[in-house]
Amino acid sequence: MEQPRTRPRPPQRRPHHVAARGISAETATVYRGAGRSARPVAPVVLALRRLPNPRLTGLGGGLFAALTMLALGFLDQLLFDGAPVVYGVLFLLVSLVTALWVRPADLVTAPISVPIAFACGLLPIAGGSDGFGSRLMAVVTALAVHAGWLYGGTLIAGLIASVRKIRQMGQRQAAAQPVAAGVRRQRQRSE
Numbered sequence: 223m224e225q226p227r228t229r230p231r232p233p234q235r236r237p238h239h240v241a242a243r244g245i246s247a248e249t250a251t252v253y254r255g256a257g258r259s260a261r262p263v264a265p266v267v268l269a270l271r272r273l274p275n276p277r278l279t280g281l282g283g284g285l286f287a288a289l290t291m292l293a294l295g296f297l298d299q300l301l302f303d304g305a306p307v308v309y310g311v312l313f314l315l316v317s318l319v320t321a322l323w324v325r326p327a328d329l330v331t332a333p334i335s336v337p338i339a340f341a342c343g344l345l346p347i348a349g350g351s352d353g354f355g356s357r358l359m360a361v362v363t364a365l366a367v368h369a370g371w372l373y374g375g376t377l378i379a380g381l382i383a384s385v386r387k388i389r390q391m392g393q394r395q396a397a398a399q400p401v402a403a404g405v406r407r408q409r410q411r412s413e
Contacts (some may be wrong), residue, residue: 276323280331283324287335290316291343304347306364310371313340317375321382329387333380340372341365 278286294312302308316339321332341361350360365372 277325278323280328283320284335287316287320287339288342291339295343295346299346306368313371313375317379321379326390329383332383333376336375336379337372
């Protein structure tokens with residue numbers, strides 16, 4: 223059986239415009255897109271890319287958000303006597319992180335799981351007396367009173383998930399274009 227022959231690839235060289243700007247290869251990573259010119263990446267983007275980037279499943283993202291908000295609710299009750307502003311700001315941050323860390327296949331779960339996490343975190347700070355019914359009514363009242371924070375966090379998670387999904391669809395389309403062009407060329411050759 224004959225093996226197909228492949229050409230050796232030429233070595234990758236640094237683009238001339240990166241050297242002309244005085245940007246060293248160590249401080250600027252250069253990415254080549256299909257058909258696009260190379261462009262340097264800002265140092266801030268490089269620093270952000272070094273941060274942890276876990277990919278949580280839908281269930282994992284929901285558990286992460288719920289447990290984090292529950293822990294932050296206890297911490298808010300302990301340190302700030304259940305301050306709603308502190309809890310709301312922390313919820314916005316957890317919503318942002320949850321939407322960024324959910325894997326692309328489960329993006330739809332981020333805006334669904336963060337409101338549930340908001341309610342879980344309200345348990346320690348809502349108040350109420352010793353009974354279950356009293357505690358439940360305090361949580362429902364806190365949900366109604368602090369609905370602005372709830373809507374804000376859900377909106378943040380929804381916007382981030384939407385932007386990530388749009389970018390993912392664009393990347394898939396860009397990857398499919400060269401394949402479609404190759405199929406068209408093969409059809410033209412065979413005709």
